[in-house]
Amino acid sequence: MGAVAHDNEVLLLGLLRQQSQHGYQINDFIERNLSRMASLKKATAYALLERLREAGHISAVTVQEGNRPPRQVYTITPSGQERFATLLRHNLSTHAAAPAGGDIGLMFLDQLPRQEAVACLSERLESLQQQLREYEAVPTHGPAFGVDLAVQRMIVSLRAEAEWLASTVAALASSPD
Amino acid sequence: MGAVAHDNEVLLLGLLRQQSQHGYQINDFIERNLSRMASLKKATAYALLERLREAGHISAVTVQEGNRPPRQVYTITPSGQERFATLLRHNLSTHAAAPAGGDIGLMFLDQLPRQEAVACLSERLESLQQQLREYEAVPTHGPAFGVDLAVQRMIVSLRAEAEWLASTVAALASSPD
DNA sequence: GGGCGCATGTAATGAGTTACATGATTGA
DNA sequence: TCAATCATGTAACTCATTACATGCGCCC
Numbered sequence: 001m002g003a004v005a006h007d008n009e010v011l012l013l014g015l016l017r018q019q020s021q022h023g024y025q026i027n028d029f030i031e032r033n034l035s036r037m038a039s040l041k042k043a044t045a046y047a048l049l050e051r052l053r054e055a056g057h058i059s060a061v062t063v064q065e066g067n068r069p070p071r072q073v074y075t076i077t078p079s080g081q082e083r084f085a086t087l088l089r090h091n092l093s094t095h096a097a098a099p100a101g102g103d104i105g106l107m108f109l110d111q112l113p114r115q116e117a118v119a120c121l122s123e124r125l126e127s128l129q130q131q132l133r134e135y136e137a138v139p140t141h142g143p144a145f146g147v148d149l150a151v152q153r154m155i156v157s158l159r160a161e162a163e164w165l166a167s168t169v170a171a172l173a174s175s176p177d
Numbered sequence: 178m179g180a181v182a183h184d185n186e187v188l189l190l191g192l193l194r195q196q197s198q199h200g201y202q203i204n205d206f207i208e209r210n211l212s213r214m215a216s217l218k219k220a221t222a223y224a225l226l227e228r229l230r231e232a233g234h235i236s237a238v239t240v241q242e243g244n245r246p247p248r249q250v251y252t253i254t255p256s257g258q259e260r261f262a263t264l265l266r267h268n269l270s271t272h273a274a275a276p277a278g279g280d281i282g283l284m285f286l287d288q289l290p291r292q293e294a295v296a297c298l299s300e301r302l303e304s305l306q307q308q309l310r311e312y313e314a315v316p317t318h319g320p321a322f323g324v325d326l327a328v329q330r331m332i333v334s335l336r337a338e339a340e341w342l343a344s345t346v347a348a349l350a351s352s353p354d
Numbered sequence: 355g356g357g358c359g360c361a362t363g364t365a366a367t368g369a370g371t372t373a374c375a376t377g378a379t380t381g382a
Numbered sequence: 383t384c385a386a387t388c389a390t391g392t393a394a395c396t397c398a399t400t401a402c403a404t405g406c407g408c409c410c
Contacts (some may be wrong), residue, residue: 092298246379
């Protein structure tokens with residue numbers, strides 16, 4: 001993708017907005033707590049932080065505690081605050097336009113022998129239900145906010161997809177070849 | 178993404194499987210009929226076709242009719258048939274694992290003044306409903322197959338998302354700041 | 355002393371995007 | 383004659399990924 005989504009940028013700015021941090025810390029947090037929602041990788045995060053610093057959206061100071069490795073501690077700047085607000089508004093206002101994913105295969109479903117198609121979709125259904133169970137097991141913190149909201153949305157979406165897929169598989173399995 | 182999804186590859190092989198074609202023709206078809214499901218761009222398509230040819234999954238012959246520009250007409254090879262079947266099975270069996278998209282913004286919803294958040298999400302809801310209407314307006318061809326199936330899935334998915342979003346906006350609008 | 359955690363990065367690779375180049379034909 | 387369509391590509395760029403490099407401290 002080009003400069004369409006900016007998901008990673010919002011993520012980093014958002015985290016830095018809540019608290020100044022160094023790269024390792026940010027990455028750690030994402031891996032531990034946001035692995036389901038975010039796909040930002042370590043090397044990408046470091047590079048993006050550097051780009052954001054160059055752009056003036058965050059500032060960096062080198063901090064060394066004792067003999068530990070020196071850290072680049074990043075802090076969001078006023079320019080970054082603005083950027084964050086702009087990106088967030090845009091991100092919230094816009095629904096990921098096009099191709100959702102996983103649809104291309106469906107278009108060619110009839111190019112596979114019926115039985116095989118049913119088998120494949122059944123497998124998909126199972127992994128879908130597994131994912132759903134995982135999201136449903138995520139503990140929530142009372143009224144839906146922050147991450148909880150994103151989890152909720154994921155659940156609703158997965159549930160709808162699972163239901164549709166189940167009925168599609170059923171229809172497919174009982175129809176003539 | 179790396180070599181994870183292969184959506185574009187399935188798409189091209191699938192189209193060539195139905196009929197030998199030249200690049201312009203394929204691209205034209207995608208733009209006209211599949212713009213909703215596929216995001217494959219012209220230059221990318223040409224490049225991918227060349228890569229598929231190098232890999233031996235398709236073969237090319239140059240054809241010239243009259244004085245029109247010469248065309249590279251591509252035909253799927255046995256190797257390509259196999260590849261297509263493999264990719265298709267995988268594509269059908271697997272649900273796009275991770276981050277669905279649009280979720281990162283939600284995580285930071287509380288970093289925006291309540292009113293603004295509601296406004297943004299309302300805008301999102303409207304465009305979502307607009308999209309939904311467009312998909313619902315796509316004519317179907319009897320029993321769900323091929324593209325129809327993908328459209329159906331899109332509708333189900335959009336509907337679920339729209340419903341969830343509507344109730345979320347309502348809850349948000351009526352809660353204290 | 356050997357492996358893990360901390361902390362930051364580089365290098366190579368690859369896929370995708372936009373914008374542009376080219377040149378003939380067709381139709382208003 | 384001017385614009386659009388046909389047809390294939392190249393070039394420059396951005397973003398992301400994986401794998402690797404480095405080096406110290408801590409703990410068993």
